[in-house]
Amino acid sequence: MAAGELGAGLVIVGAVVKGATSALVSKYFDQIVSPFLRGISGLRNQQVIKKNLFRYIKSVEYRTRTLPSIAIPSGVFQLESVYEPLTVRSESDGSLYEVDSYPRGLFSHSRCVALTDDAGMGKSTLAKFIVRSAINEGRSIPLLVELRRLRAGVSIVDSLCSELAGGDSSSSAGTELINLFANGNFVFVFDGYDELEDEIRGKITDEINELAARFVFCYFLLTSRKEYGSALFPEFAHFEICKLSEEQAHSLIRRYDQGRGLAKPLLNKIEEAEVHDFLGNPLLVTLLYKAFDYRQSIPPKRSIFFRQVYEALFQDHDLSKGGSFERKKQCALDVDDFHKVLRSLGFITFKSGRVSYSPEEFSEHLKAAVERSSISSDWQKIRQDLIQAVPIFAKDGVEYRWSHKSFQEYFAAQYLAIDLASRREEALRKIFQSSDVLRFREVLRFIAEADLALVREICIDPLLRSACSGGGSDDDIAIECIFASADVFYVGGFRGAGRGNFERVSVQKYVHERLGFDTSKNVTRTVTSRADGGAILVALKENGLRFILLSSLDPENFGGSRRAAESKLFLYWRERFQDDDVHLNGVASSLTGDEAVTALASATNLPVVTRTTINAVRSAAEARKAAMATSVLDDF
Template identity: 35%
Template sequence: MDLSNIKDIASIITPLTKIVFETFLLPKFQEFQKKMSREGKVIDQYFENKFIDYLDELYEKCAILNTVAFKKRQVWLHDVYIPLKLRCEETKEELKIDVFSDDLFKNSNKILITDTAGMGKSTLSKKLLLSCIEMNKGVPILIELRRLSKNKGIIEEILEQLNPINETLDKQFILDLVKRGDFIFFLDGFDEIQLNERAKVTSEIQQFTTKANKNRFVLTSRPENALTSFGDFLKFQIRPLNSLEAFDLLRKYDQSGELSELLIKKLKESSVFPNIKEYLTTPLLVSLLYTAFEHKQTIPFKKHIFYRQVFDALYDSHDLSKGDSFERDKHSGLGIDDFLRILRIFGYLCLVNGNQIEFTRDQLEDIISKAIKYCGDIKVKPSDFIKDLIITVPIFSLDGVYYKWSHKSLQEYFASQFIYLDAKDKQNEILLKICFHESNELYLNIIDLYESIDPRGFKNIVLYKLLQDFTKHMKVSYKNFPDSKSKLERQQLAFIYDLYLINFPFEPRTRENSPSEIFELLRNLKGKKRMSIGMNVVPDENQISCIKVPRIINPQLILLNFLDDKDYSFVTRIKMKPSRHKIDLKLKSRHPYSVTDRKNSYLNTLDNFEKTNDIIKHFLARHEVPVINQKKASIALSEIQESIKSSSDENFLLTF
């Protein structure tokens, strides 16, 4: 669809949004007007118009894409959307999302869509939202969760979007309206909430979805342990694109068709495909691959080189309307190297500032000023640098009064580059803090990028600590117990989980009966600050005496999953195989028992040690758990120690 005349969009949108308003909101407004008139109050036409305007603006915002793949060209989402497939974790069903489908909500009115960076969670939300309006399925409300805070909840965000006159009266009106149902709330980007706001916003979402349970909810996020707080949401994952879908997407990006066919031809070459297949599984990487190839018709095999090629394409982008020889002057007057230096520290400051990716103008100027000051020798006005980020090097977008990274993965690329190139004597400390942070799943893309940039440093710093910690753990833990298969299993699990047993009966298939009360008991334990608690259900509770096994996931588990995906040889996956006989373990009701290596623990008696292991296996039976192979770990550790020694002995560097 040609978007050369954006004004014509109103003729497409307004008839659709008017039908939605008349179907779902007008009857409620008329009912409220009767009630208010009896009480001497009035809801005037102005408020009705606000809702119609909101739906019009929301449709336009979601329908038109401005992404790095298209530089400054605006395109319709419908024109470049590839139907994504969702897989339900619980039912194992798959759904192809090309239009809004009631099947998505047939088992629950609350769904959670998770997957890794660039899989298209936000695009999928927008597609569902647009289709919801086009098919007249309900009143969509988009809540970008990064905008919520201790001082601004969901209702306040809705009011800000509607911008009403009488906020006090209208807040109660909105609450009443929401409680009556027919809304579909798209709660986008849980992983983008700033860390210092996370606990409050999580509580706000839980309370809101409980009170407004006559509505439907779609929550999206990268995978995080903190999502266990939403045990009553039905969980879906986005399936990776296959190569044919990726090729179809490349063709959609290309107006002439020539460039995409050349790229596809190169990708199909047998020597290329194995090295590049990772880029073809996620819509974001497919779009960035097209951008990189458009700039320089080579295919980068390393992930960090890939991102650098994308940046070069954006920095060197030409204004085609003025001929190929014309290159936009930068408002900042900076060359590419100085521009990159500021971007690297800026990307890192966003990371340490609670993973912030969206800013007000004042916030953006402040953090860029700090980045410029850190560089020391670069003189540039923050306002000019911001102009470049929006206009001449379009890695930022402007959404109303908010300035935002065009995609979080670009910020993560610059942050990882800062750690490698600019962090100097703090490099090891920063890298270890990120990799072993209790919420290190937030930083997996940075870890991945750093491993691509500096594989030797990654091994000598991160893997060295991991393997040293594991070796010490295997020597010290359970040392008063005789060697056995059961002891080895317990040690391997204790390295990646803090485990508990608790006698707490409930129906495992009843979605309303979530394990939140069990989690609250654990949170109240002295010294337990982490909120990342997970727990599966089992087919037959009576077989294990109605005992639950909530677990706190340690950073080591996240790292092992990452390393297994990278084919590190010392990581292996074991399938938990519980016994089929009934396990009779007498535990006090609603009392958490910590699984430790204390010899006098009730769980570690001669009769109970294997029973405890078996109950744990019941709760992990669906998983192939990543663990470290002792023998291979010892070999890997020796190799890393030799690498560290050779690094310190590199005297040839001084032989001039």
Template identity: 35%
Template sequence: MEGLLFQQIGAFALPLVTKAVEKFIEPKIKTLSEMTGEKLQIAKHVFVNTFEKTLLYSYKKHSVLNTIVFNNQQKLLKDLYIPLTIKTSSTIEETIDDRCSAYIKRVKKVLITDTAGMGKSTIMKKIFLSTVEMENGIPVMVELRRLGKDKLILDEILEQLNTVKKPTNKALVLELIEKGDFVFLLDGYDEISLRDKAIVTKNIQDFISKANNNCFVIASRPEGALASFGDFLKYTILPLRKEQSYELLRKYNDYGELAERLIAKIKERENDSIDEFLINPLLTSLLYNAFEHKQTIPFKKHIFYRQVFDAFFDTHDISKGDSYVRDKISEIDSDDFHKMLRYMGFYCMKRSRIEFNKDELLNIISEAKTFSAISHVQPNLFLKDLLISVPLFVLDGIYFKWAHRSIQEYFAAQFIYIDAKSQQKEILLKLVQNPAIEKHLNVLDLYYSIDFKSFRKIVVKSLIEEYLFFSSSQYRDNVIADELRTERIHLCFEKEFLIFVTDNAVDHTSVKSGVPSKLRGDKKEFIIRQNVLKGGGIWILYVHHYRHWLMSMLYGKGHPLVLHPYIKKSASPTENEKLMCRSRIRYDMPKDIYFPINDKKEMPFNFPDNFDDTNKLIKLAFYSNEHYRINISEADKILKEIQDEISLEDKTNFLLDGL
């Protein structure tokens, strides 16, 4: 960190940190000392000092932003931060400001999910600072991407506390955690490697269960596996309002003339593509960066990211005058640099990793060099460029990481488009049909922008064909009204449901954990939101199919194939209970067995008298805004257009005629 800035923060923070340790740590150690005797009493001073040093270091670290806009130069968070607002599905809103830790302390378990660049990690930093400043506990930030089968959550916490001279007393740390007053900020659940996700998730759940006198905040992009944390209050981040976006641009320019010119240009040409940038804090900041380099506004997302790359590659060193451009230590041009980064972006996407130690990253650079046939580049010099001349990576302790994951995803999408032509179709379908498709939604979104024609020909065509097959093959033998059959097909096309009927009093946890492994398969955690009868009842569990995530992305792009109907249902538990009481399903279904909801006509949930009630019970199981459906009137038309395009391209002389 820059020495002077770090020192200034330290001078401000030291009294706050000392007060927090005196309030939350020292009394506990004193109590433990009295219980265990003189040996711990002797270690008390050293241990308190360790906690104080660790908390002070962390406070300094989280007080600054290594923002890509300023070539990863450090800026004070308070100078650039625009208060963000988080919101539950039931419209509860909380502003993440200087006092936000009071709310976290009251709620205790908070899950913040949103898409790339919406400010999740910045919010975590703000909660950390507020917790110290408001004396609401001892905050501990855990970067979840660093956890794996060989490094669990407690190992990471102890590593933060260990000093060079002496490791921290593990038993004492566990005692302190058990007594409470910690706020554990678990950032980047979506960045845990897929290989280790099940192990790490179980470890986090066990830790939360055993350390339940503390507060926990998890931040992540949306993932089905987050259903594991069903007792957390789930929030999303509200998009920036226009005035907030403009204020952020002004802050980046220190209220200068460039920001005003950019704002004036935005107002001249208001449209949906620019609005997509302005609602997102990261994209708003990168828009400033791109405009600073080239006084134009890009209207497509991939052009926007390319302009950001060009801005970094051609950046001027302001400290040496506007005419000075940093030489690239690796001595390669912009196109070759871009080519190397495309391979690295794709490699990181496949491995679900954005952070590496030095040796790992040098090996990836060497692979990129070989694949790209750029023989003269030296990996160690290219790495220096990535940190200094074209700062798309940052050094965080002993780790090297992409400045932001969305930058890595842009290069991954470009690799699929430019470098993987022969396997483009297979790669896109593997990403789309992957059980962990949520991890790749931003790559798919960027590819949609880069190569809409191929995306339509491969991904959209596949989705329509799947729907047509599904709708023509399901519930054909059931004697039911067409309207009810169509409704069930729409519901089951994007989600997989289980039904569990019991006369026993059971809770959510036991119902979820009881799902047999043969039904769970490689699916993520099943979700339960069903109101049930006291003393037993009907439970509906569900998991999102990969088609749900794809349809949500297409809907967000305004694609006519997908509709997003709001499902109206009774908010009254009494009405819901009446439905379950009157339904014959409760009596007709075998008890205490999990059944997939499918089209087998012999199943009681498909009996003609039960079919409508089953549809209603299914709709009770998820939030009203969680459902997408295929626009039947558009599907055939879009498929024909795509088939006509393919037919034209397949003509032997399509490209040669006229040459």
């Protein structure tokens, strides 16, 4: 790889920002970065690294100033003007940290942080904000690595060395750069783990873990969707983003509006509508604003949100200008045929496991989508329209990428629901039975929103039948389903997760050594007690991968939860088992009653299944079967 080319996906993308250097960058580099480089061996190495790091800092500061957004016609916001301070919560001990500046408190909790949450919760925005805060406040040297840019055959370290030292890791300057990493003062920000290619995910996972173990005086932040669990990064402390409060959502809408006059009528409509679930998600707040701009109504479902936003983009509608203006489409397709092409494109690209593509890859995907759609149009004109007239995609350097991964998932779900016709049940069954089912979380959620009866019949009812006999009390059924979904371990003797430790003894390692269970290949969840020690490790079984989707797919039956506070949760287990280490599945017969169910549900984060929920799902499934058995021709 030539010097100056980028493999690891740093924000700079190998490009030099032209123009004057800001006073902020000069001050930061002179006071924070330059003194740190004085220990580099060899004047030539020092000059090369200093020059490249300066170019990087200048570029990353410039590139993190703005956020792309479909909410407004210009398509871009200043980050500081729309950033609503987000709060993150530890999945292990429940501690909270508001990120309104460089997160020293978060990194004092653990130097390795994995931020995992659902689509649209602001993970990448938070990553950018932390990088920018490091520069603004003169903290660590931030290295922002956009993982979706990685391709096979190039390691993260070699890519960093190529960009910042002008050679690979074995070169003289590369060796000196690695020595700098070993000295500390860097924060590695790995953004978008879920957007990695499937073929290289295992290798990159290993490398990130190796880097975290090797550079013990550096900080690490990784962002990802929830479908990739903590088993992959056992030494990272896992956090989730708290939902926006209603006040924060309203503030975000006002920030988006910037005097356009839409905020006030939209907020009035929100007061009348039942959309409070949407307001907790920053992406859905954005879509709400864009959808309202187009039709001045509030869609009741996420799928209708996305369709309405798509139509707004297609029409290039802007009520603040006193009407709509439709930008001319080169491809001459109408709104439905263009949607059909996007459905195929969503499905084809979702299968690839990526959201950004080289020009050649994007052309091949688009040609295949046009052919699959049986649409008579020039694919090259459609490509031009996807970037300019209907900006569902964006140019990012030389690559094409979906404006947000959620759009890819929406169109993929629409393809499965509409275009597969008679084969959609078979496809749905295959997806739900797949070992990779968590990757399809949002796709399945869109499908369930459109046809919940279908999902109950094809997915949920068979799952419940396989997990439990349906006999006994509600508490018996709930416990049976939990243990059919996960191996649960209470380890009262665990004392290895002290706050701020550089070398943390993982709960997984402890369970392996003490109880003989290797959970390294499982999706896991860990809960630790800060007060008295002890921990709970949850290792999902194959059924568990599906059970954790139920609250998203069927919130009517599985949306309720029984959760205990950390103190009460550990009080229950400590009273039962003191400092013993126990595989709870092995003592299932001794765990009875409502208190046991609440403690298990809190520990595992799995839904509580009762006889009522089983009967409701089965009734819905049977009703759909009966309805489908009657031919529509009988109505004529």
